[in-house]
Amino acid sequence: MGRKTPLHGQHVALGARMVDFGGWDMPVNYGSQIEEHHRVRRAAGLFDVSHMCVIDVRGRDSRGFLRRLLANDVDKLQAPGKALYSCMLNAEGGVIDDLIVYLVKEEWFRVVVNAGTRDGDLLWIRARAREQLAHLEIIERVDLAMLAVQGPEARAKVVELLEPVDREAALALQPFSGRFCGEWFVARTGYTGEDGFEIMLPLEEISAAWLALLAAGAAPCGLGARDTLRLEAGMNLYGNDMDASRHPLESGLAWTVAFEPADRDFIGREALERVRAAGGAAQKLVGLVLEDRGVLRSHQKVVVPGVGEGEVTSGTFSPTLERSIALARVPKATGASVQVDIRGKLLTARVVKPPFVRRGRVLIVI
Amino acid sequence: MSQVPADRRYAKSHEWARLLPDGSVEIGITDHAQHALGDLVFVEVPEPGRVLAAGDACAVVESVKAASDVYSPIAGTVLESNADLGASPELVNQDCYGRGWLMRLQPAASTALDALLGPAAYSAQLAAEGG
Numbered sequence: 001m002g003r004k005t006p007l008h009g010q011h012v013a014l015g016a017r018m019v020d021f022g023g024w025d026m027p028v029n030y031g032s033q034i035e036e037h038h039r040v041r042r043a044a045g046l047f048d049v050s051h052m053c054v055i056d057v058r059g060r061d062s063r064g065f066l067r068r069l070l071a072n073d074v075d076k077l078q079a080p081g082k083a084l085y086s087c088m089l090n091a092e093g094g095v096i097d098d099l100i101v102y103l104v105k106e107e108w109f110r111v112v113v114n115a116g117t118r119d120g121d122l123l124w125i126r127a128r129a130r131e132q133l134a135h136l137e138i139i140e141r142v143d144l145a146m147l148a149v150q151g152p153e154a155r156a157k158v159v160e161l162l163e164p165v166d167r168e169a170a171l172a173l174q175p176f177s178g179r180f181c182g183e184w185f186v187a188r189t190g191y192t193g194e195d196g197f198e199i200m201l202p203l204e205e206i207s208a209a210w211l212a213l214l215a216a217g218a219a220p221c222g223l224g225a226r227d228t229l230r231l232e233a234g235m236n237l238y239g240n241d242m243d244a245s246r247h248p249l250e251s252g253l254a255w256t257v258a259f260e261p262a263d264r265d266f267i268g269r270e271a272l273e274r275v276r277a278a279g280g281a282a283q284k285l286v287g288l289v290l291e292d293r294g295v296l297r298s299h300q301k302v303v304v305p306g307v308g309e310g311e312v313t314s315g316t317f318s319p320t321l322e323r324s325i326a327l328a329r330v331p332k333a334t335g336a337s338v339q340v341d342i343r344g345k346l347l348t349a350r351v352v353k354p355p356f357v358r359r360g361r362v363l364i365v366i
Numbered sequence: 367m368s369q370v371p372a373d374r375r376y377a378k379s380h381e382w383a384r385l386l387p388d389g390s391v392e393i394g395i396t397d398h399a400q401h402a403l404g405d406l407v408f409v410e411v412p413e414p415g416r417v418l419a420a421g422d423a424c425a426v427v428e429s430v431k432a433a434s435d436v437y438s439p440i441a442g443t444v445l446e447s448n449a450d451l452g453a454s455p456e457l458v459n460q461d462c463y464g465r466g467w468l469m470r471l472q473p474a475a476s477t478a479l480d481a482l483l484g485p486a487a488y489s490a491q492l493a494a495e496g497g
Contacts, residue, residue, distance in 0.1 A: 017404075028404075028431070029404060032404075032405055033404050033405050033429075033430050033431070034405040034407075034430065035405075224404065224430060224431060228430055293408065293452070294408060294410075294428075295407060295408050295428045295433065297432070297433060316430055317407035317408065317428070317430050319430070324408075343426070343433075
């Protein structure tokens with residue numbers, strides 16, 4: 001039996017199909033995954049993301065510690081509430097995890113990491129903290145649960161649950177920033193390509209919030225829709241599109257690595273500098289749109305005639321495009337078109353620059 | 367509870383087979399199977415003329431999540447495949463025992479269906495699997 005979120009009983013009561021995800025017993029859908037996907041693109045969907053791990057890093061040395069720990073630079077976070085997406089790398093430049101870090105206020109950062117990597121992440125972070133003899137506390141916030149409310153109508157539904165005094169400020173939050181509304185930390189972030197909020201709140205309050213958001217018309221959505229939404233939005237999934245054996249420069253994540261300032265010695269920097277000195281990564285992560293009928297899936301072989309081979313890292317049927325789309329790792333010299341081996345047949349796919357869909361709009365030519 | 371109509375027979379691997387008046391056999395996947403797969407987005411059916419042994423992988427049904435093989439419950443020759451599934455794979459979700467049929471076979475033997483499970487036995491299997 002996997003770990004259960006505080007909403008487990010709610011999922012079962014709604015008839016969810018439950019699956020194991022990173023050691024957690026999670027809903028994959030509540031009926032129709034495609035319908036859930038469309039509800040997020042068109043109105044508002046509600047996700048239980050309590051399996052994700054919230055870690056507070058507090059203390060005098062917290063900023064300096066995170067500037068060494070993370071490939072992106074938390075010095076970009078100056079105003080309280082601002083958020084930053086970053087990879088956490090090993091010494092070889094491989095991605096231990098991808099995460100979001102918020103500056104709650106000075107000397108208090110909040111880091112949200114993936115469910116499947118939480119135990120390893122905590123070990124890694126605590127070991128690095130011991131090495132640096134830093135003045136800081138690493139606190140796993142097991143007292144918090146997390147909801148994501150996503151879609152064009154999502155923010156309006158969430159603010160109805162807030163105290164009147166907090167509503168205006170919550171609506172005024174810029175993308176990639178958050179604030180405390182009472183005990184809830186409300187952030188304008190997400191993993192769907194739509195507007196919306198992610199909310200970290202006390203465990204004992206999540207059931208009431210879940211029910212109130214359902215009553216307000218947000219559709220419960222499972223991990224299935226979460227995956228098709230994030231792939232349409234061109235967002236990587238840890239374990240599929242990158243892992244500890246892959247560095248960000250071959251994973252479509254070069255934009256998340258802050259090489260400037262040059263004297264910031266983050267973990268993995270040396271390895272990435274060597275890749276850069278050697279002329280850059282030999283492979284790149286691209287988007288694919290299947291021109292033929294069929295469905296792209298992770299681990300399918302990509303054939304680039306005259307160039308070499310690659311692999312689909314995430315693939316699915318896109319409910320918005322009604323076509324199959326994918327992320328794939330291919331040789332750097334790959335051009336506008338590739339072949340994908342689907343059950344022994346070579347089908348044609350077009351190479352595109354993700355995202356495929358953002359804020360309800362299709363961003364590639366079909 | 368999954369629907370298990372009494373007018374056909376079932377394979378343990380969740381396909382159904384129904385004898386038609388002309389002696390051919392219609393094949394599809396069960397309600398339990400379509401529900402377990404979720405929304406189907408692509409169905410690959412066999413070409414007419416293909417000769418199948420019982421248990422051969424003969425079709426592929428793909429949901430948003432994954433691709434799954436469909437196994438022929440009996441031996442026979444493919445007479446016809448459901449052409450509507452090309453444009454509308456969701457018919458399998460909506461009507462797996464009717465408009466969501468996959469293919470029609472000329473059975474290799476008239477007794478081909480005898481080896482399959484009856485509705486009660488298949489229902490018992492589903493109950494044992496917790497579904």
